[in-house]
Amino acid sequence: MTTPPQTGELEPLIQELSRLAERPSQSGRGMPVGVYISDKFHDAEQKKIFNQEWLCVGREDEIPETGDFLTFKISAQPIIVVRLPNASIHAMANVCRHRMMRLVDGRGNAERFACPYHGWTYGIDGRLMGVRHMECTEGFEKERVFLPSVRCETWKGWIYVTLNREAEPISDRLNELLPIVEKYRMEDYVTIFSEDREWDTNWKLLCENFMEGYHLPVAHRSTVGKQFPVQDTVFDSRGRFDGFTYQCFSKPDGIQVGLAHPENKTLRGKWRKMSVMPTVFPGHMYVLAPDHLWYLSIQPNGYSKVKIRYGAAIAPEVLTSHPDKRLLIDEFKTLLDKVQEEDRHLVEAIFEGVRAPLSRPGPLSWLEREIQEFIQYLAHRLSG
Numbered sequence: 001m002t003t004p005p006q007t008g009e010l011e012p013l014i015q016e017l018s019r020l021a022e023r024p025s026q027s028g029r030g031m032p033v034g035v036y037i038s039d040k041f042h043d044a045e046q047k048k049i050f051n052q053e054w055l056c057v058g059r060e061d062e063i064p065e066t067g068d069f070l071t072f073k074i075s076a077q078p079i080i081v082v083r084l085p086n087a088s089i090h091a092m093a094n095v096c097r098h099r100m101m102r103l104v105d106g107r108g109n110a111e112r113f114a115c116p117y118h119g120w121t122y123g124i125d126g127r128l129m130g131v132r133h134m135e136c137t138e139g140f141e142k143e144r145v146f147l148p149s150v151r152c153e154t155w156k157g158w159i160y161v162t163l164n165r166e167a168e169p170i171s172d173r174l175n176e177l178l179p180i181v182e183k184y185r186m187e188d189y190v191t192i193f194s195e196d197r198e199w200d201t202n203w204k205l206l207c208e209n210f211m212e213g214y215h216l217p218v219a220h221r222s223t224v225g226k227q228f229p230v231q232d233t234v235f236d237s238r239g240r241f242d243g244f245t246y247q248c249f250s251k252p253d254g255i256q257v258g259l260a261h262p263e264n265k266t267l268r269g270k271w272r273k274m275s276v277m278p279t280v281f282p283g284h285m286y287v288l289a290p291d292h293l294w295y296l297s298i299q300p301n302g303y304s305k306v307k308i309r310y311g312a313a314i315a316p317e318v319l320t321s322h323p324d325k326r327l328l329i330d331e332f333k334t335l336l337d338k339v340q341e342e343d344r345h346l347v348e349a350i351f352e353g354v355r356a357p358l359s360r361p362g363p364l365s366w367l368e369r370e371i372q373e374f375i376q377y378l379a380h381r382l383s384g
């Protein structure tokens, strides 16, 4: 057995990942600790993964009206994603063309974006509309200035962006996921909240945690882990894991959350109890159940912090038939917040663990198969 590298040097870490990626899943092992605590490894991820891939910024119904916007960061690039008057969704740099101030934070509705530094004002399509005291500046033509646009595409209710002009369309990238998820009609689910948080951990620890159900009956025993039939988990059987992977699990009868509502007339047979958990690499993960979905989309902030966009949506028939929608939403959010808090505790404590001098990664369970697939994805992207 090889000794995992304990240094932060890039090449030995990538070589070790490539070796791990070659192992059959029944002898999979966790990643070397250096991948979580190396600046060089983090820089390589930013360059070869986050600057290249499609990243999810949220759901289309989070910005339904003209001028509704949300912000996001693709590696070092802050962006604005905004609904235009023609109902299309536009993404552009969130950096002023004057002296490069970030224009806007958070989310909201805007008729225009005014730079908080010297007041240059942009239309929601990114055209420079208003400036002051620039009449003496030689060669300055307001009409020729606009915020650079960023590729933005939607797929089944999700909004994806990329800095990569050459990336294949998101619909091609996720084409094989379509038959697995389309029966749920998730694009019709109604978003009930979406918010950002920042946790003190490496982004990959968070993804690994989301991708394995092994911890559910133990670490989530006081919330969603009760009676969780992890032994029945069904994995992606394509044998290729470049763009995404997923697992399916069935919920027991009689539980409150996770089953098809009687008014759901489209899901049939076993699918009325089945949830799918897709992970769209590198960082869009969701649980898609017959009655709800919840999602995470991550933005690494250095190797030791990760910003998480966290949101949930409910199937329309569940909302319309409930006598007290506010109560339903509040109860649902309270439950998910508890689960999130349980996971935050886990992945922050693991981050302490990986930095401890005596720590070494151990063998994986068959229920952690997606971690092996994640390793294969990372090795492929970083060694290419």
Ligand code: FES
Residues within 6 Å of the ligand: 096, 097, 098, 099, 100, 101, 115, 116, 117, 118, 119, 120
């Ligand atoms: S930096 Fe935006 S107006 Fe000066």
Ligand SMILES: [Fe+2]
Residues within 6 Å of the ligand: 209, 210, 215, 220, 343
């Ligand atoms: Fe969890």
